[in-house]
Amino acid sequence: MxxxxxxxxxxxxxxxxxxxxxxxxxxxxxxxxxxELITFREGxxxxxxxxxxxxxxxxxxxxxxxxxxxAVGTLAALKxxxxxxxxxxxxxxxxxxxxxxxxxxxxxxxxxxxLADQTDGHRxxxxxxxxxxxxxxxxxxxxxxxxxxxxxxxxARIWQYLAIIFVVLLASxxxxxxxxxxxxxxxxxxxxxxxxxxxxVSREKDYTVRAVSDSKDEMGILVSAFNEMLTQIQIRNxxxxxxxxxxxxxxxxxxxxxxxxxxxxxxxSYSVSHDLRAPLxxxxxxxxxxxxxxxxxxxxxxxxxxxxxxxxxxxMGCLIxxxxxxxxxxxxxxxxxxVNLEQLVKDVQRDLLPDGQGRQITWNIGPLPEVRGDPSxxxxxxxxxxxxxxxxTRHREEARIEIGCDGSNSRETVIFVxxxxxxxxxxxxxxxxxxxxRLHNASEFEGTGIGLANVRRIIxxxxxxxxxxxxxxxxxxxxxxxxxxxxxxxxx
Amino acid sequence: xxxxxxxxxxxxxxxxxxxxxxxxxxxxxxxxxxxxVSDGAEALDYLYGRGKFKIRTGxxxxxxxxxxxxxxxxxxxxxxxxxxDDNLKTIPVVILxxxxxxxxxxxxxxxxxxxxxxxxxxxxxxxxxxxxxxxxWAIINESPPGSVRKTKK
Numbered sequence: 342m343x344x345x346x347x348x349x350x351x352x353x354x355x356x357x358x359x360x361x362x363x364x365x366x367x368x369x370x371x372x373x374x375x376x377e378l379i380t381f382r383e384g385x386x387x388x389x390x391x392x393x394x395x396x397x398x399x400x401x402x403x404x405x406x407x408x409x410x411x412a413v414g415t416l417a418a419l420k421x422x423x424x425x426x427x428x429x430x431x432x433x434x435x436x437x438x439x440x441x442x443x444x445x446x447x448x449x450x451x452x453x454x455x456l457a458d459q460t461d462g463h464r465x466x467x468x469x470x471x472x473x474x475x476x477x478x479x480x481x482x483x484x485x486x487x488x489x490x491x492x493x494x495x496x497a498r499i500w501q502y503l504a505i506i507f508v509v510l511l512a513s514x515x516x517x518x519x520x521x522x523x524x525x526x527x528x529x530x531x532x533x534x535x536x537x538x539x540x541x542v543s544r545e546k547d548y549t550v551r552a553v554s555d556s557k558d559e560m561g562i563l564v565s566a567f568n569e570m571l572t573q574i575q576i577r578n579x580x581x582x583x584x585x586x587x588x589x590x591x592x593x594x595x596x597x598x599x600x601x602x603x604x605x606x607x608x609x610s611y612s613v614s615h616d617l618r619a620p621l622x623x624x625x626x627x628x629x630x631x632x633x634x635x636x637x638x639x640x641x642x643x644x645x646x647x648x649x650x651x652x653x654x655x656x657m658g659c660l661i662x663x664x665x666x667x668x669x670x671x672x673x674x675x676x677x678x679x680v681n682l683e684q685l686v687k688d689v690q691r692d693l694l695p696d697g698q699g700r701q702i703t704w705n706i707g708p709l710p711e712v713r714g715d716p717s718x719x720x721x722x723x724x725x726x727x728x729x730x731x732x733x734t735r736h737r738e739e740a741r742i743e744i745g746c747d748g749s750n751s752r753e754t755v756i757f758v759x760x761x762x763x764x765x766x767x768x769x770x771x772x773x774x775x776x777x778x779r780l781h782n783a784s785e786f787e788g789t790g791i792g793l794a795n796v797r798r799i800i801x802x803x804x805x806x807x808x809x810x811x812x813x814x815x816x817x818x819x820x821x822x823x824x825x826x827x828x829x830x831x832x833x
Numbered sequence: 834x835x836x837x838x839x840x841x842x843x844x845x846x847x848x849x850x851x852x853x854x855x856x857x858x859x860x861x862x863x864x865x866x867x868x869x870v871s872d873g874a875e876a877l878d879y880l881y882g883r884g885k886f887k888i889r890t891g892x893x894x895x896x897x898x899x900x901x902x903x904x905x906x907x908x909x910x911x912x913x914x915x916x917x918d919d920n921l922k923t924i925p926v927v928i929l930x931x932x933x934x935x936x937x938x939x940x941x942x943x944x945x946x947x948x949x950x951x952x953x954x955x956x957x958x959x960x961x962x963x964x965x966x967x968x969x970w971a972i973i974n975e976s977p978p979g980s981v982r983k984t985k986k
Contacts, residue, residue, distance in 0.1 A: 610934075625954060626956040627849070629956040651956070
């Protein structure tokens, strides 16, 4: 059955039609053979009965006169028919009277000495047909004829029929094979065409090809459904392509917009860098010259005014520098490598601002992991956080600064910097990382308010997060997280 | 006492910056040795002895202090021309600018600048920077042959 399942449709159809027609023919032949056998046997019985009757009539006088020699002679006439194996005559009391046995059967065949009864009848046995006929003379039964005929003729007939059946089957099967191979094409050709079309579509991803069918049967329905499906795929394909082209076009346009905006921004900051600083330098320079020029004429108040002018100019210079640095952080490319945070912290501590010198600071630096990132930018982050911690613990007799890793999971590594300094009110925590946002008075803690904004921007570009916890006069903890897995960096 | 003095070419378009620079150089008595040009085109005219500098004496300045942002021909263009010219490329060029932009720095060094100084906003720092610049390039540094060597009593 499995072998049949793996055949091609063409072979299956051929096998089916040959098998079906062969089976039908075989059944018809069998019925015909059976009918022939029955008819033949009936004929055999009839002709044997006639012979028995003739023999009986011819032997009547021999029986009546008890003339055994005449009876044997009559029986010997049966020799003319080679089918007769044996024959016998029995008297009215069923005793054997005369016998005939074919020469070649004398050893094997023995006639019964007594008959069971005297009824007419016959029976087929393995080796032949046995028939009994009563001999009637003037209405009185006077004996019985017994004839045993062989089946050679019938066997010959059967073999003949079998040969004919074989020839007929062979011929009709080849004719059926020929006809089915012709007829099955009307079914298989459209099917093969459909298969070929489907393979072309899946191989070349070409949805414009179509299967052709001129029939209105199930095959035709299948082909038109297949074509309909292809049409839908084609329509969707076109729509998809169109929308992806549209998307690409929009991305290009947006990129160009961004590039030009970026270029403008660059030009802007370049101009700020060049042109905004010059007047400040002049203000400070000429204020200084003026002060020297009229030093003797200036009173205390006048000198304070001059000093304020000078300080304001310098402060604005700092602001401009910080702002430019901040915009640079957003623009420059990230050069990511593996960064050893412990080494980075050591570097930052060594270059600590003069603020930390001569003070009692207890450092508690836990083991820090290696992370992926831009080393100079991450250094800027740590420098900002650590310098802040040093700055805001200024009023503590003993400053405690703790740096550590707050655990890392599969997604991110969290680093924190904790101090026991001035702290902040948690309700302003959201302002901490804003540009030029300050939670302390400039006279208390100097600064431009750009440091934490830089921290946030750098960490965001690395795909991480920044947040802080704190309490006024207790201290603050600043957290930054870096993604453990390398993710696409993005700006805010 | 004989002191060897060298000439300084200052290319600077802003007269206020010129005044502040000269004031700073004065503290080393270098102000008299400074030729001031107000844009890149004039600077090149001076170096090639053309235009209004036709009658200039033959030798080259000991150092050129060059602003980047100038009308007509900017500082980088002047620098490029100097460093391409076999006759001029031995003259030390110092960029003296307000710009802290990385691309200016990179571009200047690529063109072969000898020093790059950002003008500080703080006047005292500015004075110190210019004084040191003048002292280094006009007094301490040994100029290439062909530069002006002037003696002064």
